[in-house]
Amino acid sequence: MCTDLDTHQRPWQPPHCPNPNCIYHNHFHGPWPFKRFGFFWRQARPNRIRRFRCLACGVTFSTQTFSPTYYLKRPDVLALLMTKTTGCMANRQLADDLKVAPSTVDKQLYRLGRHCLLLHKRFREDLPQPTTIAVDGFETFEFSQYYPCHFHLAVDCRTAMFLSFTDSPLRRKGAMTPDQRRKRKEQENRFGRPDPQAVRKDMAELIADVVEPGSQVTIRSDMHPSYPKAIRQVPAQIRHEVTSSQDYRDRHNPLYEINLLDLLIRHGQANHKRETIAWAKRRHGVAMRLMVFLVWRNYVRQRWRKHSSQTPAMQAGLLDRPLTPEQILAQRLFVSKAALTGRWRQYYWAEVLTPALGVNRRHQLKRAF
Ligand SMILES: [Zn+2]
Incomplete structure (x- = not known):
């Protein structure tokens, strides 16, 4: 590799x-x-x-x-970003710590996210079809609390490998004051209302991404009403096991691995903390940070247990040792050699847009990456 x-x-x-x-x-x-x-x-x-x-x-x-540091004036920054973004630092804190401009952190974080996307895609080519997968929606927001969104996550229950994710914009719900309701209406008139079927469509896309057509798989989830409809859309023999989200969440819970992943994302990424001022300005930014988290979780971070400490990639038989951020960044991966499709293609080219933001910069570099 x-x-x-x-x-x-x-x-x-x-x-x-x-x-x-x-x-x-x-x-x-x-x-x-x-x-x-x-x-x-x-x-x-x-x-x-x-x-x-x-x-x-x-x-x-x-x-x-x-090299992944192609054309960078500060090639030392890229490897440092991996542990710092998964260690709960916000972008502005990162810029202060690394003595670089905030825009340098933004751009290099996007580059690192794209690299991690391609790296995980390559590793997944060697990964056998998992037999039991847990899925769940991780709720966060972009731009302001008027724009909540779900990130749909899929985890292999045997190895704890974070397999893939997609996202859906949601309509703001819950208790609101009359002023907040008026503001929501104004925003929806200006920027449109999210598709009410988005969760079903994007969960179906996620399951289709992690389940090979025709294979036999068990999918575990909570009781979200859209999930059975999403599962029926996928051309495979899927057994659906449902667990109430009210059940006690310890390691005997069938959704333990996905609950743990939710917890680690909330614990390790500054943009998903409750009541933070480091919230995501753009859904694409959430995806890029989550891509870095995915690679760190699967290939770098060892899981400390009593008798063994392995990464999910070691448990899945992909690697025989944990990787360091420097090893992750040992060689540039070319997007022209990866057959990206669907949502992950949109993530790579920054095509997941936040309408309220006005200007959404896309990734349009040809020779660089
Ligand atoms: Zn040539």
């Missing part, structure tokens, strides 16, 4: 042409013709960076083209 490669070790050979339009990007027709093309100097270490040229398409590139 990619984590074994250190791009700064020498002699180093580029694994493929970085140009997605070149025949040597994906498919090799004999040995790839490329040549060394000098060096360039930069301020960050290592200062001297080797360059190359592809003789098939003429594109020039460097060792940095294959």
Whole structure:
């Protein structure tokens, strides 16, 4: 897997042409013709960076083209963000701590989120179909409390592997003053009302993502009325086990793994704390932070138990040791080599929009990532 490669070790050979339009990007027709093309100097270490040229398409590139820190003036920040965002620091606190601009944290966090998305996608290709999966909706909000949303989570009950997630915007509900009701009406007139079927559709998309067509799987959930309808939409033999959310939540509860995941997200991510001032401004930002959390939870964090301490990836047989943030970031992953579809494709390209925000910056870089 990619984590074994250190791009700064020498002699180093580029694994493929970085140009997605070149025949040597994906498919090799004999040995790839490329040549060394000098060096360039930069301020960050290592200062001297080797360059190359592809003789098939003429594109020039460097060792940095294959690094997740490509084009960054502060390449040291990316690895630090992983433990700090999962250790409950808000973006502005991160900027103060790392002595960088707040916009640097925002951009690098998005880049780290995209990298984590591609990394988990690659690992999932080797993951066998889980037989028992727990799903649940994690409630949070974006922009203001007039815009609540659900993040639908799926966990493998055997290994505790956080498999995937999707999200749905919700209509604000619960007790409101007459002023709050008037403001909700104004906002809905301006920006539209969320789809009342969103939870069913997005839960169906999540289950279809984690259950292979035709397979036999048990899905555990609470008593949300949309879940049976969502499960019926998926073309697989699914046995649905329902547990009341009022049941005592200890490790004997069938939903233990998903309850624990909810708890860890609330515990580890500053934007999901109750009564916080670090709430998410954009649903896409929540997704990118959650992507970092997913990789940290599955591949980095060991689960301390009496006789063993393994990561979910070790329990699933994907790895034989925990990864460090530096190993996670050992090599750039190319989106052109990943067949992204559905919601995760939208997450990658920042296409999940927050209408109330006005301007939603999308990810439109072509050569960088
Ligand atoms: Zn090429």
